[in-house]
Amino acid sequence: MTGSYIEIERHRAAIQRVDISRPVKLALEWNILTLSKSFFDYGCGYGGDVQRTTRLGYQSTGWDPYYFPNETLIAADVVNIGYVLNVIEDTTERAEALSKAWNLTQKVLVVSAQVLVNAASHHQISYGDGIVTRLNTFQKYYEQEELKKYIDETLNVDAVPVALGVYFVFRDEEEKQHFKAIRYFSRTSTPRVRIPTKRFEDYQEILQPLMDFYTQRGRLPIKGELANQEQLLIEFSNFKRAFAVILQATDEAEWDAIAYRRSLDIQVYLALMQLEGNRSLYKLPLEMRQDIKAFFGDYEDACDVADRKLFSLGQAGVVKTACNKSKVGKRTRSALYVHTSALQELDPLLRIYEGCATRFIGRVDDATLIKFYIDEPRISYLYYPDFDTDPHPALKASINIDLKTLRVTHYDYSDRANPPVLHRKETFVVSTYPDYDKFAKLTQQEVELGLLKNKNEIGTRDGWLKCLAEHKVNIQDHQVVPGNGYNGCNG
Incomplete structure (x- = not known):
């Protein structure tokens, strides 16, 4: 069928959504699209994103060759070309569409396309470099790296992966580097006031921006x-004196911990930029240069520290040793499992290692756990949607990345x-995680009753329910109670 002509009905590929599309949601979540920026949706289909963002107060317009052909193509700060490339069967026209969208872009172009994470069906009709669907539409399924290469080569840019099949393309190099950096920044919170001194209380309102800045950057401005x-400066002469008043009312160790964590964040960022091969001091935002100066003295020293960690990952056994020594996560003979909320608590080596995956695929939406394979270059992202509420949640899906081949595979x-289920939930998270104590108490009960003794038999739902039935217990609200064992996977 590849040599035959087929009348493709592109407009039938448009989707009537009930919510904002995933690429535009990501632009909103990352503050790429803000109320102060204009938005244009190139190939907007039914216009759902334009309508919904307009209702939220955004300056939104759009154009579509079939549904809104009379709308004007206008330049905007943020332009979205969402799942358009994969429905254009003509390769020349496909490249033209991407180029036109880029020409309209003043700040950031959001590009998305269908990504192939499993083998295509043998029953689909091949056509050009894609397939014809049952709706007589065309679909080009890209590999993740193939999509980036296509965007980069067509526009002569360096597209940044945000999620599977979604890329941001920045006009400004500093803005791009800022975006890359904040993805590796740890979440921090401002230390609470422990001793509300009179001087601190008198000046708390004007000291708060300084506290917020230090919480974000880990240094004085x-x-x-x-x-x-x-x-x-009128009140305190310099920032150091102002911060001294803050230290009198708060725990200095907490501020030191913020600074230390931020220095690790920078190491992770610099290591991954070296991996991409385009690291340069002059491409960094000014605030990042100041961070490096504050923590490392100069750029070269910071890069040396980061590079030593990065290059050590190529040595045999380094990842395995880091996993085995990790104080965070659940270790097995073959892997280390860590809740996504605890990623930033890991050794920088493992954060850099995980960054090798996310720099390629972006963020994995809805991932609950990250699985570090000890003896092979592979990372998986596991989806347990009921992790917080179900005492023994079932695995719903996983994304696997082979770091050697960059092959991405999805398992549903x-x-x-009889899906796999989790035990000992507290081992995947840090002690400050909500309901950590509740998770730990349940595990203690289960250990005392011998429920977790036969690891090989309780790894699936059926095996776990059989175990509960044999012990004549149920689990309700994260507590073991007498019963017949048939409610053991629900909260």
């Missing part, structure tokens, strides 16, 4: 970085009658 610096467990 330089002149020009703080909006209320003039007021602060949602229809399996």
Whole structure:
């Protein structure tokens, strides 16, 4: 069929959504699209994203060759070309569409396309470089790396992966580097006030921006970085004296921990930029340069520290040793499992290693656990949607990345009658995780009753329910109670 002509009905590929599309949601979540920026949807289909973002107060317009052909193509800060490339069967026209969208872009272009994560069906009709669907539409399924290469070569850019099949393309190099950096920044919170001294209380309102800045950057600002610096300098002469008042009311160790964590974040970022081969001091945002100066003295020293960690990953046994020594996560003979919320608590070596996957595929939506394979270059992202509520949640899906071949594979467990289930949930998270104590108490009960003794038999739902039935217990609200064992996987 590849040599035959087929009348493709592209407009039938448009989807009537009930919510904002995933690529536009990501632009909103990452503050790429804000209320101060204009938005244009190139190939908007039924116009759902335009309508919904307009209702939210955004300056949104769109165009579609079939549904809105009379709308004007106008330049905008943020342009979205969402799942358009994969429905254009003509390769020349496909490249033209991408180029036109880029020409309209003033700040960031959001590009998305269908990504192949499993083998294509043998029953589909091949046509050009894609297939014809049952709706007589065309679909080109890209490999993740293939899509990036296509965007980069067509536009002469360096597209940034945000999620599977979704890329951001930045006009400004500093904005791109800032976006890349914040993806590796740890979540931090401002230390709470422990001793509310009179002087601190008198000046708390003008000290708060300084506290917020230090929480975000892990250092004191330089002149020009703080909006209320003039007021602060009038009262305290310099930032150091102002921060001394803050230290009198808070725990200095907590501020030191923030600074240390931020220095590790920078190491992770610099290591991964070296891996991409385009690291340069002059491409970094000014605030990042100041971070490096504050933590490392100069750029070369910071790069040396980061590179030593990066290059050590190529040595045999380094990842295995880091996994075995990890104080975070659940270790088995073949892997280390870590909840996504605990990723930033890991050794920087493992964060860099995991970054080798996310720099390629972006963020894995809805992932619950990250699985680090000890003896092979592979990482998996596991989806347990009921992790918080179900005492023994079932695995719904997983994304597997082979770090050697960059092959991405998706596994769906949602229809399996006997899916894998989790035990000892507290081992995957840190002690500050919500309900950590509840998880730990349940595990203690189960250990005391011998429920977790036969690991090989309780790894699936059926095996676990059989175990509960044999012990004549149920689990309700994360507590073991007498019963027949048939409610053991629900909260």
